[in-house]
Amino acid sequence: MSKRQLNNEKRMQAGGMPPMGGPPGPPQMVPMSKVEISISAKGLKDKDAFSKSDPLCIVYVKEMGQDRFQEVGRTEMIKDSLNPQWVRKIELDYRFEERQVLRFAIYDWDNKSSKPDDQDKLGTVECSLGEIMGRQGSQCTYVWVCPNPTLPYPTLPYPTLKNPNKLDPNPPLPNSPVPPQLSKTIQGGTGVLTMEGDEVSSSKEVVTMELTGTDLDKKDFLGKSDPFLIFYRCNDSSQYLAAHKTEVIKKTLNPVWKPIIVPSRTLCSGDHGRSIKIECYDWDSDGSHDLIGECYTNLER
Known part of the structure; x- marks a missing residue:
């Protein structure tokens, strides 16, 4: 076998393109999984003079080998909120062996235009999809110290912080796992963006x-209430x-x-025994919705 024939054989085994006129090589199989990203934010910049911002997040991806970002999805717009918890998820193909860079661009969406350039920008966050998915199943724990035993909670230790003089007033319990979300400071704005990834269930079941x-x-002083419901899915890390x-x-x-009418994978990843949390709120025009009550259930009940 000549050197040229040997090189062609190696390319065929690797699934590469054959030389002109040659037979096609075997298809390349890239390890991949369908995932969805949940997004929330806290402390966004207020761009509206007489109300709060109306945030919407657009997600862009830059695949390996590409030189530009492409839009892959948008959340819904939430009226008058500086701490949005978007319901709409962003679905992506997660390629384990490739670096996929994500850009989260947050806007104050004040008009009917679909163009981001027509809106006020609240900031951006960039990270890789691998950073988000790598938080799944994290078992890291906090390191605990008690920097000031004269505090009103002498038996409750506090986690070590970058600034030991600034203590968390509501610290997590000792040896509790680090939350599986990835949080990053918003660049070009204020606040923190939190992202969490979950593998999409293969269930095709639809629930009515x-x-x-x-x-x-x-809840309203001069009226009744304006109720609405929010459903929460419990993920594998017991986060809602x-x-x-x-x-x-x-x-x-x-x-x-x-x-x-909603897919069961949206509510419980297709698992009828998995907990579902339901919160009932009284809607307020300024975004400060009042909690009326909550309950827990599952699809088996």
Whole structure:
């Protein structure tokens, strides 16, 4: 076999393109999984003079070998909130052996234009998809110290912080696992963006629910309540992520929401025994929604 024939044979075994006129090589199999990213933010910059910002997040990806970012999805816009917890997830193909760079661009969406350039920018965050997915199943624990035993909680240790004089008023319990979310400071704005990745369930099941409320708490001083529901899915790390939101029903203590038709993978990853958290809120125009109550259930009940 000549040297040229040997090189061609190696290329065929690697799945490379054969020389002109030669037979095609075997297809290259790239390890890949479908994942979804949950996004939330805290402490966003307020761009509106008489209300709060109306944040929306656009996600871009730059694949290995590419020189530019491409949009892959957008969250919904949330009215009057500086601490949004977006319900809409961003689905991506996660290629384990490649570096996929993500850019999260946050905007104050104040008009009907679909163009980001027509909106006020609240900042950006960049990271790799591998950084987000690498937090799954993390078992790292805090290192505990008690820097000031004269504090009003003498038996409760505090975690070590970069600034030991600034203590967390609500520290996690000793030896608790680090949350599986990735949090990064927003560049060009204020606040922190939090991202969490989960593998998409293969379940194709669709769930239909009809929900009503009876004698809800009255939260409005001069009226009744404007109730809506938020459903939360419990992930493998026992963290609850916003998964679905109903419409708001105005001025009632006995709401009847429209039938909810949603994939079971959205609510419980297709696992009927997995916990689902439901919160009921009284909607307020300034974004400071009042919690009416909450409950826990699953699809088996």
